[in-house]
Amino acid sequence: MTSILSRIALVALCLLAIALPAQAQDGSVTGVVRASVAGVGYSPAASPLATVQVRVLGAGDQVVASTLTTGEGTFRVDGVPAGTYTVVFTSAGWEELRETGVQVTAGQATTLQVAMAEQVFNLNPITVTASRSEEKVLEAPAAVQVVGTEDIAEQPAVTVADHVEDLPAVDVLKAGLQGAYVVVRGFNNIFSGATLTMTDNRIARVPSLRANILYFNPTTNLDMERIEVVLGPGSALYGPNASSGVIHTITKSPIDYPGGTLSFGVGLRSQGDVEGADGGLPAAAEGFASSDEPVYMFEGRYAWRASETFGAKISGQYFTGLDYLYVDEEEVEPQAVAAACQAAMYDPTNPACAAFDGDLDLTMAGDRALLQERVDNVAGGRDFDLERWSVDLRGDWRPSEDLSFILSGGRTQSVNSIDLTGLGAGQVKDWAYNYGQLRALYKSAFAQVFFNKSDNEDSYLLTSGRPIQDNSSLLVAQLQNATPLGERQRFIYGFDFLRTAPASEGTINGQYEDEDEINEYGGYIQSETDLGSQFDLTLAARVDKSDALEDPVFSPRAALVYSPNDAHSIRATFNRAFSTPSTLNLFLDISGRPAPLFGPFRYDIRAQGVSKDGLQFQRRDGVALPDHYTPFGPAFGASPHQFFETTPAQLWNEALAALALLDPDLASQLSMIPPPGVDDVDINLLSLNTGPGPQFVPTLGVEDGLEDLPPLKPTITNTFEMGYKGLIADRLLLSVNGYYSRIEDFISPLRVQSPNVFLDAETLIAYLTPFIGPANAQAVALGDGTLPGVATVPLGVIAVTESGGDRAVIALSYENLNDEVELWGSELAATLLLTDEWELDGSVSLVSDNEFEDSQTGEVTLLNASKAKGAAGVRYRNADIGFNGHFQSRFVDGYPFDSALYGGRVKGFAVFDLNLGYRLPTAQGVWLTVDVQNIGDRGYQPTLGAPRLGRFAMLRLRWDF
Numbered sequence: 015m016t017s018i019l020s021r022i023a024l025v026a027l028c029l030l031a032i033a034l035p036a037q038a039q040d041g042s043v044t045g046v047v048r049a050s051v052a053g054v055g056y057s058p059a060a061s062p063l064a065t066v067q068v069r070v071l072g073a074g075d076q077v078v079a080s081t082l083t084t085g086e087g088t089f090r091v092d093g094v095p096a097g098t099y100t101v102v103f104t105s106a107g108w109e110e111l112r113e114t115g116v117q118v119t120a121g122q123a124t125t126l127q128v129a130m131a132e133q134v135f136n137l138n139p140i141t142v143t144a145s146r147s148e149e150k151v152l153e154a155p156a157a158v159q160v161v162g163t164e165d166i167a168e169q170p171a172v173t174v175a176d177h178v179e180d181l182p183a184v185d186v187l188k189a190g191l192q193g194a195y196v197v198v199r200g201f202n203n204i205f206s207g208a209t210l211t212m213t214d215n216r217i218a219r220v221p222s223l224r225a226n227i228l229y230f231n232p233t234t235n236l237d238m239e240r241i242e243v244v245l246g247p248g249s250a251l252y253g254p255n256a257s258s259g260v261i262h263t264i265t266k267s268p269i270d271y272p273g274g275t276l277s278f279g280v281g282l283r284s285q286g287d288v289e290g291a292d293g294g295l296p297a298a299a300e301g302f303a304s305s306d307e308p309v310y311m312f313e314g315r316y317a318w319r320a321s322e323t324f325g326a327k328i329s330g331q332y333f334t335g336l337d338y339l340y341v342d343e344e345e346v347e348p349q350a351v352a353a354a355c356q357a358a359m360y361d362p363t364n365p366a367c368a369a370f371d372g373d374l375d376l377t378m379a380g381d382r383a384l385l386q387e388r389v390d391n392v393a394g395g396r397d398f399d400l401e402r403w404s405v406d407l408r409g410d411w412r413p414s415e416d417l418s419f420i421l422s423g424g425r426t427q428s429v430n431s432i433d434l435t436g437l438g439a440g441q442v443k444d445w446a447y448n449y450g451q452l453r454a455l456y457k458s459a460f461a462q463v464f465f466n467k468s469d470n471e472d473s474y475l476l477t478s479g480r481p482i483q484d485n486s487s488l489l490v491a492q493l494q495n496a497t498p499l500g501e502r503q504r505f506i507y508g509f510d511f512l513r514t515a516p517a518s519e520g521t522i523n524g525q526y527e528d529e530d531e532i533n534e535y536g537g538y539i540q541s542e543t544d545l546g547s548q549f550d551l552t553l554a555a556r557v558d559k560s561d562a563l564e565d566p567v568f569s570p571r572a573a574l575v576y577s578p579n580d581a582h583s584i585r586a587t588f589n590r591a592f593s594t595p596s597t598l599n600l601f602l603d604i605s606g607r608p609a610p611l612f613g614p615f616r617y618d619i620r621a622q623g624v625s626k627d628g629l630q631f632q633r634r635d636g637v638a639l640p641d642h643y644t645p646f647g648p649a650f651g652a653s654p655h656q657f658f659e660t661t662p663a664q665l666w667n668e669a670l671a672a673l674a675l676l677d678p679d680l681a682s683q684l685s686m687i688p689p690p691g692v693d694d695v696d697i698n699l700l701s702l703n704t705g706p707g708p709q710f711v712p713t714l715g716v717e718d719g720l721e722d723l724p725p726l727k728p729t730i731t732n733t734f735e736m737g738y739k740g741l742i743a744d745r746l747l748l749s750v751n752g753y754y755s756r757i758e759d760f761i762s763p764l765r766v767q768s769p770n771v772f773l774d775a776e777t778l779i780a781y782l783t784p785f786i787g788p789a790n791a792q793a794v795a796l797g798d799g800t801l802p803g804v805a806t807v808p809l810g811v812i813a814v815t816e817s818g819g820d821r822a823v824i825a826l827s828y829e830n831l832n833d834e835v836e837l838w839g840s841e842l843a844a845t846l847l848l849t850d851e852w853e854l855d856g857s858v859s860l861v862s863d864n865e866f867e868d869s870q871t872g873e874v875t876l877l878n879a880s881k882a883k884g885a886a887g888v889r890y891r892n893a894d895i896g897f898n899g900h901f902q903s904r905f906v907d908g909y910p911f912d913s914a915l916y917g918g919r920v921k922g923f924a925v926f927d928l929n930l931g932y933r934l935p936t937a938q939g940v941w942l943t944v945d946v947q948n949i950g951d952r953g954y955q956p957t958l959g960a961p962r963l964g965r966f967a968m969l970r971l972r973w974d975f
Contacts (some may be wrong), residue, residue, distance in 0.1 A: 045126035062087025073273020074974015095523035198259030222486030247591030250571035268317035268325030281309035281968035309335025339963035352393035388479030404686035524603025618821035642810035663689035696774035771807035896933030923954035
């Protein structure tokens with residue numbers, strides 16, 4: 015605790031040292047307010063506006079002074095200390111107006127002449143994400159949701175996921191206090207990267223892994239201006255891997271938002287009603303436990319505005335606390351084996367220790383030390399103590415109205431956390447995420463270059479103790495310009511370059527470590543045409559070429575928008591988007607855990623990328639099945655990573671070699687029997703189901719033999735959409751979307767691609783009966799309680815020639831689905847302003863299906879999202895008394911789930927949240943907020959493989975100065 019408080023105090027003192035403003039003599043702000051004239055703005059001939067509230071805001075939007083306009087629209091605010099301010103004008107029925115950067119000089123009056131527009135656009139904010147240029151939400155040729163500055167400021171969110179989880183079409187898999195995987199319109203997964211996440215036009219995903227680990231983003235709540243979410247494909251402008259949508263966080267400029275803010279939050283979380291859940295089973299039986307240890311979150315921001323043209327800022331965050339507790343069934347058995355190895359003093363000849371040697375050469379003392387490290391990692395189990403810190407820097411220079419430069423950089427250090435991966439949970443230790451970004455804007459031209467990099471050496475998988483090192487990087491350069499042709503036509507065009515450079519020291523990409531870099535090039539053009547009669551036509555086309563793909567990919571886009579007036583729009587759109595195979599899809603080569611048999615024999619369950627050339631089985635003339643590996647190779651002087659022909663005779667010999675170690679006499683007797691031929695005993699192909707309680711199941715889709723895995727193709731998403739956005743009676747903002755998506759060449763999650771070979775029990779018993787009698791034949795084939803049956807043991811595995819490691823490998827890999835995935839969906843979102851203080855909001859999202867069966871293989875692909883979900887809430891804001899409140903409810907219907915090692919059904923749940931805020935009148939700039947998630951503390955499990963979540967409450971004290 016002392017360490018935590020000292021770190022918080024140190025950061026606070028640093029910010030205060032540079033933030034305390036100098037005191038000066040008071041000045042005044044005077045002026046006049048009139049109605050806006052279309053096409054002109056302010057006009058002396060326009061009608062004056064009376065009773066407009068005028069507020070002078072200092073740092074952090076703290077009210078310094080306020081007044082009301084007279085019947086002639088004039089106002090005067092005295093007693094304003096010298097400095098830079100924002101002046102806000104508000105009046106019922108009129109759009110709020112903010113004049114930023116108002117300079118007040120001691121002893122002088124600053125005069126303003128402003129024009130206010132009617133409140134047609136109050137619920138219609140500016141967005142830049144849908145078209146890569148500024149436009150109103152109602153004008154955008156896509157479905158866009160915006161989380162505004164006020165909404166962000168009022169909620170002390172742990173990550174961005176907390177701000178967007180109530181939005182329509184957004185699917186969030188929460189895996190703890192900070193772990194969350196977010197996509198738009200389904201197809202979520204553990205370690206998901208299906209949706210493009212950005213911060214200030216910078217791709218914000220983890221380099222190489224293409225995972226949206228949101229807490230790695232160094233941006234703090236205090237520094238977010240807004241969050242824009244585009245529903246549906248965005249590849250035409252953003253390139254690959256934006257096929258389901260875009261989540262874009264936009265931060266505050268130090269020039270437009272000067273001043274300082276400090277925030278300190280203390281939270282308490284409970285595990286939910288675990289004692290009474292699921293038939294009254296005790297918490298330990300469910301793998302859940304409860305704890306009420308506090309959570310701490312400190313944030314700070316200070317922005318220095320030197321002049322109208324230059325500003326700089328620094329922001330940071332420190333977060334720590336005990337995560338929700340959870341016992342994963344996949345980790346229980348490895349922990350027991352690791353404990354047995356510890357008891358055996360890490361003796362590599364002990365079967366328990368042998369399960370952890372993997373690729374280690376145990377004759378070397380250094381590798382013996384690595385064995386001990388892996389064993390201790392697994393035996394120690396999960397470390398639930400979360401800790402992370404981040405810092406973000408930015409400087410803005412605007413030498414003229416048309417030219418600006420922005421330089422920024424940041425770092426997040428995850429000191430300790432737990433994240434889910436395709437091979438089970440990983441313990442994250444000192445994983446750093448760094449970025450640097452330079453942006454330049456000149457009139458309508460935009461250029462940027464940014465560099466994202468991971469820095470990690472100490473993380474590991476909890477099921478095997480194997481290290482996960484990631485020092486990968488992403489380098490991106492982008493150019494964009496817009497050219498108008500007359501008043502009705504504009505073109506936006508640009509070029510992108512992306513270079514992904516994985517670097518895992520062989521721990522993630524194994525054998526592919528030196529050949530896994532990918533370069534991607536893309537160019538696009540978008541035409542925006544005013545057709546007259548309230549019609550606007552947007553046409554776009556993009557071409558991308560990736561090193562990982564043989565052919566370039568074409569992404570067209572078309573949108574027709576009808577706007578009868580400024581408050582309503584109807585659109586019809588078509589988008590063809592794509593996702594390229596990720597570096598994990600192509601180059602993953604990592605052992606997840608062993609699959610023990612008996613004695614020293616085991617398989618290596620290994621995640622295997624498809625490579626740029628696909629995966630091939632080794633075949634022999636005259637043999638029906640491809641060659642196989644056998645873990646019993648060392649029993650007859652061979653390597654477990656050596657190919658053998660897949661025939662009944664070979665499998666019989668392998669069975670005898672293994673049996674000789676268990677019962678030499680029986681093996682000697684059976685060796686007198688002639689090996690069976692292909693017409694005597696059948697061979698069965700069974701695949702390991704790697705989910706909870708692993709078992710072998712019939713291999714699907716192999717009636718015509720095993721086929722090689724071809725190179726992966728990009729996933730193409732074609733989406734047709736109709737939508738309406740409208741502002742009704744200046745009070746109701748309504749958004750309705752309906753879409754149809756057809757997804758071609760969908761890339762599956764990790765699946766077992768190398769089936770195991772078994773001798774068929776029925777034909778083996780028939781073959782052995784003439785030699786040893788029916789009773790003995792059945793005992794040999796099926797086992798007798800003391801020895802395993804020859805037909806019950808997976809004698810080999812049909813592996814691809816590219817299999818990594820040095821063991822007999824059960825490979826999990828990826829493939830394109832044979833069938834197209836088709837689904838219909840719709841979303842409705844509404845916001846109703848009851849009064850200037852009271853607001854109602856709600857949304858509903860529906861999809862036609864969340865299970866898709868492949869007609870050729872029978873395998874099922876899941877949406878991993880609910881077919882029905884929604885949210886509803888009521889909000890109150892009163893600036894005069896400084897109080898705000900928001901009560902929110904959200905529900906998610908149950909759905910089938912299958913990702914990585916976790917499969918089953920996620921139960922439906924309903925959650926109620928409450929947020930309250932109050933600006934203290936006795937302390938300038940001090941704001942107290944309380945945020946309670948899951949008020950009723952009704953435990954729910956948002957995704958499999960993750961803990962049950964209960965109530966989480968945070969009290970935050972915020973000071974704007």
